[in-house]
Amino acid sequence: MQMTHGSAAPSEWFTGDAWITPVADSGEGARTQIDSVRFAPGARTVWHRHPLGQVLVVTEGTGRVQRRGGPVETVRAGDTVRIAPGEWHWHGAAPDRSMTHLAIEPIPGDGASAEAGEPVGDGEYRGDGAEDVPPITRTVLLDQLLAPARSTHRVEVRRITIAPRRAAGLHVHNGPVFGSIETGSVVYQIEGEAAAVLGPGDVFYEPEGARIARFDAEEDGVTFLGYFLLADGQEAEIEFPGL
């Protein structure tokens, strides 16, 4: 007979105090690992996933479980929770109650093990996200001087999609153009300058009259918003000097 005692859970996998007692070892040839895990009030795992999933059987107390994209759920002694293979999730105690569960984890033949992700933030743990998501954020993405300075009378905003692997080709605009990538990616290059790959959320500026050598959609194509600054009576025009 072998007696085992709970040992402190590793801090890279847990927030707060937790103790793990192996119940059935995944020793030589074993296909399933079973641990009893006790969480102090407020303690929880980090976000993680198991290659073949996991079954949790709550044996004592009250706890919380969340699957990625789902609500924070309350679990109590007697509850069984099934986590799908590869599904990101976390589990832990309630804020004011401890919780113990059996954790039953099938071990794949290739020995792949569980993967740890980000810690569960306090707001995420409470389920209101209050501390993790500020109500408003403001970030300056671009602060661009216009050369030459100009009087803008109108701004035309266009949504433009370029098919996968299609190149816009060398082109020149008759006014400044700003853009922000929505989806996909594109190689952007002003003639004589370095090329850059732009992805979702990136912004760019095509100066008035500049020769844009490349605006080439990559494998996934690209969709972006273009903001065309126009003088009184001016229409947005594009020239292709190479054609």
Ligand code: MN
């Ligand atoms: Mn788990």
